[in-house]
Amino acid sequence: MVDLMVNGTRMSIETDADKPLLWVLREDLALLGPKYGCGVAQCGACRVLIDGESTPSCVTPVGSVAGASVVTVEGLAQANGALSALQQAWLDEQVPQCGFCQPGFIIAATALLEVSPRPTDADIDEAITNICRCGTYPRIRRAIHRAATMLAER
Ligand code: FES
Ligand code: FES
Numbered sequence: 001m002v003d004l005m006v007n008g009t010r011m012s013i014e015t016d017a018d019k020p021l022l023w024v025l026r027e028d029l030a031l032l033g034p035k036y037g038c039g040v041a042q043c044g045a046c047r048v049l050i051d052g053e054s055t056p057s058c059v060t061p062v063g064s065v066a067g068a069s070v071v072t073v074e075g076l077a078q079a080n081g082a083l084s085a086l087q088q089a090w091l092d093e094q095v096p097q098c099g100f101c102q103p104g105f106i107i108a109a110t111a112l113l114e115v116s117p118r119p120t121d122a123d124i125d126e127a128i129t130n131i132c133r134c135g136t137y138p139r140i141r142r143a144i145h146r147a148a149t150m151l152a153e154r
Contacts, residue, residue: 007075017063033073044130054111097134
């Protein structure tokens with residue numbers, strides 16, 4: 001049994017403590033936003049926030065984060081359904097192509113804006129190492145700048 005807070009809800013999960021968090025989220029909690037890409041902490045498709053830090057869930061044993069707050073892309077919108085600034089900017093800039101990698105990018109960008117509210121392109125490239133096979137990087141940068149502006153004007 002592992003205790004976690006997932007997207008704001010406390011829960012005790014009957015699971016093997018060695019099971020990767022990604023598979024606990026996808027298989028046990030039916031949260032399909034985090035994706036399986038490489039399985040070795042390289043592509044970023046599985047990223048979630050763990051206590052606010054963007055973390056590859058594919059290599060994170062669930063037992064190692066017992067008691068932590070985990071946020072997946074499903075948990076970024078407000079309770080009333082209002083999208084986060086980044087989610088809205090992603091739509092406004094029409095970022096996704098196939099979409100597979102996008103939850104991981106939005107999670108990584110969310111963590112970046114927490115520590116760097118007005119990042120430069122260089123900051124973005126340095127902080128976000130996720131891989132997008134469709135090559136959406138220019139639109140991702142534009143969406144992050146747009147979200148940063150939206151947040152600054154609130
Ligand atoms: S699946 Fe976790 S980083 Fe690629
Ligand atoms: S949008 Fe297709 S892999 Fe990124």
